[in-house]
Amino acid sequence: MDRFTKKQKKELKSILISLVIFVVLMIVEHLVLPSAGLSDGPESAPPQPVLIAGIIVDILYLVPYFIVGKDVLRKCLIGIKNRQLFDESFLMTLATIGAFGCGEFGEAVAVMLFYQVGEFFQEYAVGKSRGSIADLMSMAPDFANREAEDGSVEVIDPDDIEVGDILVIKPGEKVPTDGVVIEGSSLVNTSALTGESLPRLVSKGEQVISGCINGDTLLRIRAEKEFDDCTVSQILELVEDASSRKSVTENFITRFAHYYTPAVVIAAVILAFVPPLISGHFAAEFGEWVLRACTFLVISCPCALVISVPLAFFGGIGAASSKGVLVKGSNYLELLAGLDTVVSDKTGTLTEGRFRVAMVEAAEGYDTDAIIRYAAAAETGSTHPIAAAITEACEKPVAQSKIKDVRNTAGKGITAKAGRDTIAVGNRNFFDEEGIELPELAADVIGTNCYVAKNGKYIGTIIVADMPKKGAEEAIREMLKEGVRSVIMLTGDSEKVASAVASGLGITDYRAELLPQDKVRVVEELLNGLREKTGAGEKADKKRGRLAFIGDGINDAPVLSVSDVGIAMGSLGSDAAIEAADVVIMDDDLGKIPAVMRIARKTLGISKQNIVFALLVKFSCLILGALGIANMWAAVFADVGVAVICILNSMRMLNRQK
Amino acid sequence: MKKKFKLIDLDCANCAAKMEEAIKKIDGVTDASVSFMTQKMMIEADDAVFDKVVEEAVKCIAKVEPDCQVVL
Numbered sequence: 001m002d003r004f005t006k007k008q009k010k011e012l013k014s015i016l017i018s019l020v021i022f023v024v025l026m027i028v029e030h031l032v033l034p035s036a037g038l039s040d041g042p043e044s045a046p047p048q049p050v051l052i053a054g055i056i057v058d059i060l061y062l063v064p065y066f067i068v069g070k071d072v073l074r075k076c077l078i079g080i081k082n083r084q085l086f087d088e089s090f091l092m093t094l095a096t097i098g099a100f101g102c103g104e105f106g107e108a109v110a111v112m113l114f115y116q117v118g119e120f121f122q123e124y125a126v127g128k129s130r131g132s133i134a135d136l137m138s139m140a141p142d143f144a145n146r147e148a149e150d151g152s153v154e155v156i157d158p159d160d161i162e163v164g165d166i167l168v169i170k171p172g173e174k175v176p177t178d179g180v181v182i183e184g185s186s187l188v189n190t191s192a193l194t195g196e197s198l199p200r201l202v203s204k205g206e207q208v209i210s211g212c213i214n215g216d217t218l219l220r221i222r223a224e225k226e227f228d229d230c231t232v233s234q235i236l237e238l239v240e241d242a243s244s245r246k247s248v249t250e251n252f253i254t255r256f257a258h259y260y261t262p263a264v265v266i267a268a269v270i271l272a273f274v275p276p277l278i279s280g281h282f283a284a285e286f287g288e289w290v291l292r293a294c295t296f297l298v299i300s301c302p303c304a305l306v307i308s309v310p311l312a313f314f315g316g317i318g319a320a321s322s323k324g325v326l327v328k329g330s331n332y333l334e335l336l337a338g339l340d341t342v343v344s345d346k347t348g349t350l351t352e353g354r355f356r357v358a359m360v361e362a363a364e365g366y367d368t369d370a371i372i373r374y375a376a377a378a379e380t381g382s383t384h385p386i387a388a389a390i391t392e393a394c395e396k397p398v399a400q401s402k403i404k405d406v407r408n409t410a411g412k413g414i415t416a417k418a419g420r421d422t423i424a425v426g427n428r429n430f431f432d433e434e435g436i437e438l439p440e441l442a443a444d445v446i447g448t449n450c451y452v453a454k455n456g457k458y459i460g461t462i463i464v465a466d467m468p469k470k471g472a473e474e475a476i477r478e479m480l481k482e483g484v485r486s487v488i489m490l491t492g493d494s495e496k497v498a499s500a501v502a503s504g505l506g507i508t509d510y511r512a513e514l515l516p517q518d519k520v521r522v523v524e525e526l527l528n529g530l531r532e533k534t535g536a537g538e539k540a541d542k543k544r545g546r547l548a549f550i551g552d553g554i555n556d557a558p559v560l561s562v563s564d565v566g567i568a569m570g571s572l573g574s575d576a577a578i579e580a581a582d583v584v585i586m587d588d589d590l591g592k593i594p595a596v597m598r599i600a601r602k603t604l605g606i607s608k609q610n611i612v613f614a615l616l617v618k619f620s621c622l623i624l625g626a627l628g629i630a631n632m633w634a635a636v637f638a639d640v641g642v643a644v645i646c647i648l649n650s651m652r653m654l655n656r657q658k
Numbered sequence: 659m660k661k662k663f664k665l666i667d668l669d670c671a672n673c674a675a676k677m678e679e680a681i682k683k684i685d686g687v688t689d690a691s692v693s694f695m696t697q698k699m700m701i702e703a704d705d706a707v708f709d710k711v712v713e714e715a716v717k718c719i720a721k722v723e724p725d726c727q728v729v730l
Contacts, residue, residue, distance in 0.1 A: 240698065
């Protein structure tokens with residue numbers, strides 16, 4: 001029974017008790033009394049005792065009614081006092097009293113009983129889905145081990161952590177707040193934050209982020225942030241806030257609910273009085289029409305819709321965050337489902353954002369390893385990104401002591417003596433100045449060429465480039481498959497580099513040689529293009545295709561805010577990016593974008609199914625009820641039954657993800 | 659000032675929407691939201707009248723759903 005809260009247990013008890021009494025009374029009314037009455041013959045009126053017994057049974061029906069409905073009645077009275085007339089409890093009470101008034105005692109109790117059963121399921125299902133969302137985001141640490149100066153360790157609440165505290169994280173425990181490792185090195189699992197299943201190695205001096213799970217060795221860290229400011233707290237807050245930025249669908253439902261209930265109630269009043277007045281047999285038919293009107297009242301609560309749509313969106317946001325993607329509002333989820341254009345920054349987003357050796361061409365008589373080794377020897381002391389790429393590519397560097405006479409010409413090249421050889425590394429300009437002859441290169445250039453010479457003679461070329469990220473090509477292919485019409489790359493790089501990267505990644509269009517401020521202009525132009533396609537006006541603007549911008553969150557806040565959806569990548573721990581973007585991808589994986597688009601599409605699908613299903617059942621029930629075909633039992637189903645089914649449908653959003 | 663409050667026993671989604679509407683109408687409130695899913699209420703209002711606004715909001719909530727409590 002631990003699955004239920006105290007309140008739920010109490011409700012369950014009153015439901016069960018009144019159900020038993022109700023069934024007993026039903027048996028007495030429909031089996032015992034008729035057979036007692038029939039013993040005197042079918043033609044005659046029931047004898048006095050049976051009639052009295054019938055009245056007693058009717059009165060007894062009030063017992064289960066009050067047991068199960070006392071909360072509803074209480075809320076109804078308070079509602080009347082507070083002038084909240086279209087409140088659910090008020091409508092249910094009115095409907096059941098109407099049924100009592102028409103002599104349908106059994107039906108009145110049944111309606112109240114099933115209404116409560118439905119409410120119970122509804123509450124249970126919502127509680128359950130709240131729980132599973134909390135599980136999805138179960139990255140918040142429960143405690144921290146603080147080490148005092150004398151070396152003793154005490155367990156404290158994460159809220160009590162102060163900046164500078166030394167914290168001990170045992171294997172398997174969660175990192176309680178952001179900090180720097182001061183002792184130990186361990187594999188930490190970042191999956192709760194990034195969705196990345198591969199653990200990351202952290203060692204002394206490196207940052208660890210709260211919410212990660214420590215692997216196999218003990219870590220000591222120094223806290224750098226208080227719990228409220230740490231990554232996990234920020235993320236949890238964002239996800240919670242997300243539900244307050246409502247989607248168009250949610251707003252539609254809220255507005256709809258606002259008018260729906262009063263409209264149905266007015267229809268019920270009309271239904272109760274007008275048909276019997278028209279027919280002329282008011283006294284004879286009034287009861288029947290009041291019953292039908294009561295059916296209306298039961299259906300008039302919009303709860304199924306009001307619950308299930310936000311629940312679907314909440315589930316979608318939860319599902320996305322379990323994959324390491326923060327969606328900062330339901331509205332963005334809705335926009336993601338209808339993306340038309342994806343604009344992406346190149347450096348750091350589509351490419352790795354740092355130079356690597358892409359290709360080495362060797363002159364005759366030399367192998368590529370040797371060329372890198374020579375170049376690396378000359379570049380050892382340099383901090384230039386190209387130098388870093390070359391030194392990184394060198395597997396067996398020349399000993400530092402052998403390198404002498406380093407001469408650096410900024411922006412052009414470098415010469416140095418390695419042992420007895422003089423090495424020169426630089427661009428074409430540099431080689432011209434040095435008077436070293438270069439062969440004409442036939443190769444299709446994708447990056448920056450570094451020429452290498454030994455003792456005044458050209459020996460090879462190293463091509464250094466910012467390489468596309470692994471998986472970028474596939475991610476773009478999948479985005480196009482998910483319905484994105486065009487993917488456009490923006491870059492400050494040269495036309496040549498841009499076209500090489502774009503064609504390598506299968507990108508439909510690119511804009512090269514842009515200054516940072518040009519990016520906003522380009523995005524605005526693209527947005528205008530989308531607007532023109534659907535025509536002017538606010539209404540048309542709602543239907544136009546949507547534009548998303550993907551950036552690394554550094555220096556692109558203006559572009560992020562201009563676009564419909566601003567997506568920041570690789571922003572784990574970067575507050576500025578989390579602040580500026582609408583969607584934050586915690587790691588570098590571009591493949592998360594099509595994955596989130598799928599989640600978004602599914603969320604929208606489920607909420608549409610719910611809306612259509614609930615409206616269909618409610619309206620058919622209203623029509624059948626007006627015709628006298630559907631009774632109050634059907635109405636109860638149309639109310640709470642539909643709500644439960646819609647909630648279960650929304651919960652699919654959560655279950656799929658694990 | 660912007661502050662969040664936890665709500666206990668907020669049972670119906672429609673009620674949450676009604677509360678939100680009512681709280682937004684209180685004088686001095688710049689923004690408000692009542693989330694049925696997270697059982698939380700957010701109020702953003704002028705500093706000078708904030709305490710008074712919260713008091714009003716608690717009354718609004720009690721009116722819509724008597725069983726619902728605000729953790730202050």
